[in-house]
Amino acid sequence: MLNDLWGSTFPKYILNKTGISLVLLLCASLTIFSVIGCTQLSPQWTLEDNYKIGDSMWRIISAFLTADPFYIGTEIYIITDSFTSHKHTVDDMISTLLSRDDVVVVDGWYENYQLYLNTTQSAFPTTDLALAQSIDSWAENSQTRGPYYAKEIRFSEDESYVYASRIYMTQTTTNWDYDWTIDNYHELTDFFKSYTTDGLRMFRFDTVTSFFISNDSVIGETLITLFIGIPVITIIVFLVLGHAQATLYVFLMMILTDVQLLGLCHWLNIDFDFFLGLCILLALGLTVDFNIHITHRALDIVPNPDIKDVWERKVDHTSRVLYSVGSSVFHGSFSTLLCVMPGAIAQPLKATQKLFIKLALILLCGMFQGLFVLPCILTLFPLSQKKQDTVPKEDQTQDIQLSEIGGASVQDLN
Numbered sequence: 001m002l003n004d005l006w007g008s009t010f011p012k013y014i015l016n017k018t019g020i021s022l023v024l025l026l027c028a029s030l031t032i033f034s035v036i037g038c039t040q041l042s043p044q045w046t047l048e049d050n051y052k053i054g055d056s057m058w059r060i061i062s063a064f065l066t067a068d069p070f071y072i073g074t075e076i077y078i079i080t081d082s083f084t085s086h087k088h089t090v091d092d093m094i095s096t097l098l099s100r101d102d103v104v105v106v107d108g109w110y111e112n113y114q115l116y117l118n119t120t121q122s123a124f125p126t127t128d129l130a131l132a133q134s135i136d137s138w139a140e141n142s143q144t145r146g147p148y149y150a151k152e153i154r155f156s157e158d159e160s161y162v163y164a165s166r167i168y169m170t171q172t173t174t175n176w177d178y179d180w181t182i183d184n185y186h187e188l189t190d191f192f193k194s195y196t197t198d199g200l201r202m203f204r205f206d207t208v209t210s211f212f213i214s215n216d217s218v219i220g221e222t223l224i225t226l227f228i229g230i231p232v233i234t235i236i237v238f239l240v241l242g243h244a245q246a247t248l249y250v251f252l253m254m255i256l257t258d259v260q261l262l263g264l265c266h267w268l269n270i271d272f273d274f275f276l277g278l279c280i281l282l283a284l285g286l287t288v289d290f291n292i293h294i295t296h297r298a299l300d301i302v303p304n305p306d307i308k309d310v311w312e313r314k315v316d317h318t319s320r321v322l323y324s325v326g327s328s329v330f331h332g333s334f335s336t337l338l339c340v341m342p343g344a345i346a347q348p349l350k351a352t353q354k355l356f357i358k359l360a361l362i363l364l365c366g367m368f369q370g371l372f373v374l375p376c377i378l379t380l381f382p383l384s385q386k387k388q389d390t391v392p393k394e395d396q397t398q399d400i401q402l403s404e405i406g407g408a409s410v411q412d413l414n
Helices: 002-013 017-039 056-065 087-098 109-119 128-139 146-152 178-193 207-216 218-241 244-267 274-300 310-345 350-380 393-398
Strands: 070-080 103-108 153-155 162-173 200-205
Touching (some): 002 310, 017 244, 070 103, 070 178, 070 207, 087 103, 109 146, 146 162, 162 178, 178 200, 218 244, 218 274, 244 350, 274 310, 274 350, 310 350
Antiparallel strands (some): 070 162, 070 200, 103 162
C-alpha cells in the first residue's frame, strides 16, 4: 500500500507543475523564516528546565532564580609561591571588590585568620614559613574558627608556605539572567587577571557560571564541527554515488535541514545548548540517510525512452524512483518519529521535552526534504544519466507501465 502511496498517489497530486511549485515555495518560505531565526540565535540555558515542573525543587529553583535582588556566591582562588610577598596585592584586590556596588561581602579563611590575629594581638607573620606554621596552629585550635577553614588552605609539599587557598565573595544583581552571568564572568576574569604577577595567580569559580560558560561556546564549537563534518560527509557521499550532481543534491538537503532545525528552535523558544549542538550533528547523518537512498535509486533507474514528452518522462522517472524506495524511507523515518513524539508532547522535565522536540524536528525537516523537496528537484532537474542505447532488461520488466504495478499512468499525473 505504501508503494502505491509514493509511486501513484504522491506523483498524481505533487509531481505536477502546481504541486512542485507549492512544495518549493513552502520550502523557500520555511528556509527564509528559519534563516531569520538563525540570525537571532544565542546560547541559552534555562536552569528550571532540569527539574520536574511543579515539583518542590522546581518551585525552589524558580523562586531562587527570580529573586530580586539575586545573590550569587563566588569562590576566589589564590595561588602563590609566597603569600607574604603578595599580601599587599591580595589586600588591594579585596578592597577593590568591596568598593563595588554589586559586591556584598568578601569572606573566608583570610578574613577570619586576621580577626584571630587581632584577637590574640599578634602581628601578621612576615615570612612564609612562619605564616604556614601560624595558620596550621590556628586550623587545629578548636576554640577558633580555624578548623572550619582548614579545608580552604593548601600548603606546599614541604609545608613551608601557603601554596593555594580560596575565599568567598557574594554578589547581588537585579533581573539576573544568562547574559548577566556571562558578562559578569568575563568582567571578573579580566579583573583578576589584572592582579596576576610573577608568582601570583587569582581566578574565580562558581557552579552556575561554569555551566553557562561551557554552554556559551556551543555555537562556535558547533560551527567548527559542521565545517569539518559537512565536507567529510560530502566527500563520502560522492565516493558512494560517484556522481557530482547527486552529491550536490544531498549536500543541499543537509544544509536545508540544519538551517530549518536551527531557525525553528529559535521560534519555538528552545535553548541553544549543548544538546541542540549535538542534534545539529545528528541531523547531518539522518539527512544523508534520507536522501542518499533516493538519489542512488534515481541513478540506477533509467528514464523510459519510449515516453517522448520530456516532462512526462521526468515525472515517470521520479515516480518509479519513489515507488521503488519511497516507502522504505518513509517507514524508517516515520517509525522513529512515532517513538520520539510522546516525549515531545508529554514530558515532566522541560529539558528532556525540548530534546525530544529537537529530535522530532530533525525527522520532520528531514522527511520534508527527502520525500517532498528532493523528488521535486529530481523532476525539474533530473540527474544526468550515463549514455545507454537501451533500457536494461531488468528495468524493462519492472517499468513497463506504472499502472500495471499499482502506480499512476503518465496521463493520470497530468
